[in-house]
Amino acid sequence: MKHIYNQLERLGQLLRNNIRQIASEYELLPIQTEALHYLSRCNQYSNTPLAVADYLGQTKGTVSQTLKVLQRKGFIHKQPDPEDKRVIHLLLTEKGFALLEHFAPTQQFQQLVVYLEPQQIQEIQRNLELLLEAQIQLNQHKPFGLCKTCRFNQSDDKGFFCNLLNQPLNTKEIELICKEHQYPQPNYHA
Secondary structure: OHHHHHHHHHHHHHHHHHHHHHHHHOOOOHHHHHHHHHHHHEOOOOOOHHHHHHHHOOOHHHHHHHHHHHHHOOOEEEEEOOOOOOOEEEEEOHHHHHHHHHHOOEHHHHHHHOOOOHHHHHHHHHHHHHHHHHHHHHHOOOOOOEHHHOOOEEEEOOEEEEOOOOEEEOOOHHHOEOOOOOOOOOOOOO
């Protein structure tokens, strides 16, 4: 167990160091790049300042300052919700998406993965998903999982539908992360 932990910790440290280096070139802090990365991956129900704070595990104040910097530098813009003016949605600008091309994932990480076989990549991905799910459940964090893996996602010949929010979803939306995600209930009757 300790060996796995040490390897994950070291790999995480190396990835964060690479991101820090790229972020410093744009005069950004790591938390600012983390917020951008989250906003590029979340759905329309999860792109609020509160959702960013929950996902990053940061205070509202820290996230508020982070978002101000990102907006001032032109990486994001704020848009009021058309139905509830109290809700603000955070959207990446073209400049924000262009920046993500440099570190999400980094070129260094992309070069690293080239050395793996497709089957190895799938195996690593599945095992990391299992570890992440266990960590989230153990600490009772919100999963922020992909819509396609949520227990509320329903699919049929007409497409995809979120039973929690009572909304149809398109193919792109089911690949985004959602603050309302819940893991499917285990099927013990199989």
